[in-house]
Amino acid sequence: MFTRLQPLLVIAVASIGAIAPALLGHGLLMFDARSRAEAENATIAAEMVNRAETAIANAIDVTARLSAAGLSDCNAFGLAAMRNELFRNYTIRSIGVLDGTDSFACSHYGRQENFGITNPVTVAEDISIVVVEASNLADRTLLVRRETHNGALLGVLLTPQAVAVDILPRVSRDHTVAELRFTDDTLIATIPSPASGDSRAVSPVDDAISSSACSSPYGFCVTVMSPFAVTWASYRNLQIVAALGSVLCAVLAMVGASLFQRRFASLDVRIRRALKSGAFEPHYQPIVDIRTGRIAGCEVLMRWRRPDGVLIPPSEFIDKAEATGLILPMTDQIMRRAAEELRDVCAANPEFRLAFNLVDSHFDSFKIVTTIETIFDRLAIPLHHVSVEVTERRPLKNVERARIVIRRLQSIGVKVALDDVGTGHSGLAHLQQLGVDTIKIDKFFIDVIAKDGSGSPFVESLVSIAHRLGMDVVAEGVETYDQLLYLRERGVQKAQGYLFGRPVPKSEFIALMERAAGPVIDEAARSDASVAGEARLRRGPAAVPATARPESSRTAVAS
Ligand SMILES: Nc1nc2c(ncn2[C@@H]2O[C@@H]3COP(=O)(O)O[C@H]4[C@@H](O)[C@H](n5cnc6c(=O)[nH]c(N)nc65)O[C@@H]4COP(=O)(O)O[C@H]3[C@H]2O)c(=O)[nH]1
Incomplete structure (x- = not known):
């Protein structure tokens, strides 16, 4: 479930990584544009207030001076005083003495002036301000009124430009x-x-x-x-930069997400990817007929080659491949490759067998039979070159069905071996029930065959039962010459182990087969039990290079 969702999660992360910076960048620019415009407008508003206040304060001062001078009507003294103030203050349009209807009964011009006025705003006990709409004024303006101590009402009319000072900046004045x-x-x-x-x-x-x-x-x-x-329009360049920035972030997010996925993808996702790229490759470990000393075949063992060349051993991925069912296409891939790689070896060695590991699910249907037929027929390799191994380590779900598939495999010439015998829980019942051709005794029981000649009663019993059932016996994990002698003396036909060779890739295995045209176990050494183990194997061009360890320094874990 998670595996299937993983690509979606990566796409989601990448999309968020792409969209988030775009939205964030856009949002930040909008915020900045708004804040800047608000600040600019606030500055203009404050300055306009400041200038209007100055004009009003100035007008109030004028009324104060005229009141102090005792002005109460437009006599010669009054006119002179008003005109004097007017000429000194460019923000004042006219000065006069008001009648009860808030019109100038007389003004510095010496004539009457009528206003339309609004409700007065009182700023002090004797001072008020009103908005004036005079017929001879294009715009509204303010009239500052003061009641003098001798009962007259003085008025100072400000110019409209002094009340509403146009300080809108040139760049934005068309819109503000x-x-x-x-x-x-x-x-x-x-x-x-x-x-x-x-x-x-x-x-x-x-x-x-x-x-x-x-x-x-x-x-x-x-x-x-x-x-x-x-x-906002003045932010166009920044918007372009932000858009390019978000595209860059999107690309980085995608690259990051895909790198992250590559590095931390779950094992099954990586197996799937490796399967697609053909990263699983067969390695071959010789199986030697210890009666003749000749290589009788090989076990095909899967390796996963990482792009950096490091090999991952099967213990790191087979269980997962089995649990996810990916082992089926992986086996097909390995079979196809092994058949292609060892085609000539089969042609040159009529008895040679390639042994493939199968799992329980291979025995669910006859598909494995047709797969083997298709792969080997296509390359014209007779099917008697093929054997398969089914492990006893994990119990088979349906033994009866497995038996039928095994019969069908045997009917086309494929030999079937029961692997890891002795390690499973099914006991010897499997041997009879499954009708296999060969049993492979697990390394665990071979290990107990000691140098001092003390043997393994279990191995002896298994060999005797297998022979009675007409089966061949292969000993796995043979590492010493003493084990080899012991097994051969007990009638074991074949053996596999580091004594003869480790699993190696195609080129090394083919070279080994070419060198080992004759027996790989030295005849002289066979009769000389005093010489140390590996030295008893034949050296030179025909020997199994028991010391060849191609993988040991280069294997890795599938982390
Ligand atoms: N210490 C020691 N080890 C020896 C010696 N001789 C052989 N071996 C190792 O024992 C394992 C034998 O294979 P297996 O029992 O089928 O056990 C195999 C098999 O169960 C599984 N496997 C490997 N390839 C495949 C495959 O293609 N398909 C399936 N389904 N399973 C595979 O992985 C298991 C482990 O494979 P490998 O790591 O290649 O390990 C191999 C081999 O390298 C020896 O003398 N000493």
Whole structure:
């Protein structure tokens, strides 16, 4: 289940790795653009408040001075005083004495002026500010009023430009608007003003970034608004960089995910991959007929060659391959390769047999029979060159069915051996039930055959039973010449072990077969039991290189 999900997980990780930076980059840029626009608008708003406050404070000062000077009507003294103040203050449009209707009864011009005014905002006991819409004014502005101690109401009318100072920056002024309002929401002014005919004043700002600043002494606020789209457009280059960055992250995520998967993929995923790339290769260990001293065949043993050339032994992967069912295609692959590699050896040695290891699931159907026929027929190798081994180490699920498949294999000329005999739990019952041709005695029982000549009663009993049942006996794991002598004396026909050779790849095995055209066990050595074990084997071109250890330094674990 996990194995099947693994590629999906990798794709998911890679996709997240690809999408996350893109979203994050986009989100960060948006955040930055918004923050920047908000900060810019806030700065403008604060500055506009500052300038309007200065103008109002200045107007209040003017009223204070005129009040202190005792101004109460537009007599010659009053006009002179008002004009004097006006000329000194460019932010003031006009100064006058107000009548009860908030119009200038008279002004510095010396004439009356009528205003439309809004609710006054009181800033001190005797001072208030009102918004003025005068017929002779294009824009709204503010009127600062002061009640003097002699009961007159003085008014200072600010210029619209002094109230709403247009300090919008050149780059964004085409899209930005500003509004001044009293805190009761009464509109004081806008930039641009409606009178200017600027389209910004009439079209509402979409998706506005809006920042405000307020004047606490005079109770008004300035709000500056600009469309986000305009700020965002100025981020185009950064957006391109972010997009390229996310593509790069996507590629890195994919590469990382695939490297991670390669390194940490579960064993069965790696086996599957190795199967696809043909990384399983056959190694061959000679099986010697110890009566004639000749190589009678070989056991085909699977090795997994990693891309770095290191060999992984079967103990690291066979159990997993069996549990996942991958052992079936792996066996097919090994059989096909072994048949191709040793075709000429079979042709040159009519009695030579290649022994393949099978597992329980091979005996579920006759498929293994047709597989063997197909592989060997295609190469014109007669089937009497083939034998198979079924291990006793793990119990067969269906002995009856296995027996039928074994019969069919035997009917086409394939010999069947029971491997690891003595290690399983089925006892000798298997021997009879399965009807195999050969038993292979496990190394465990061969090991107990000591140098001092003390033998193994178990081996002797097995040999005697096998002979009575008409079966051949192969001793596995023969490492010493004493074991060889002992086994031969007890009637064991064949032996396999490091004494004759370790499992080796094709080229070495073929070289061995060429050298060992005659008996591999030296006749002279056979009669001389005093010479040390390996020295008794024939040396020279025809000898089995008992010391050849091609794998020992290069095998690895499948971690
Ligand atoms: N110490 C010692 N060891 C010796 C000696 N002579 C042979 N051996 C080792 O004993 C094992 C004999 O193979 P096996 O009993 O079929 O046991 C095999 C077999 O059960 C399984 N195996 C190997 N190849 C295949 C395969 O193609 N298919 C299946 N299903 N199983 C395989 O893996 C097992 C182990 O294989 P290998 O590691 O190649 O180990 C081999 C061989 O290298 C000796 O004198 N001394």
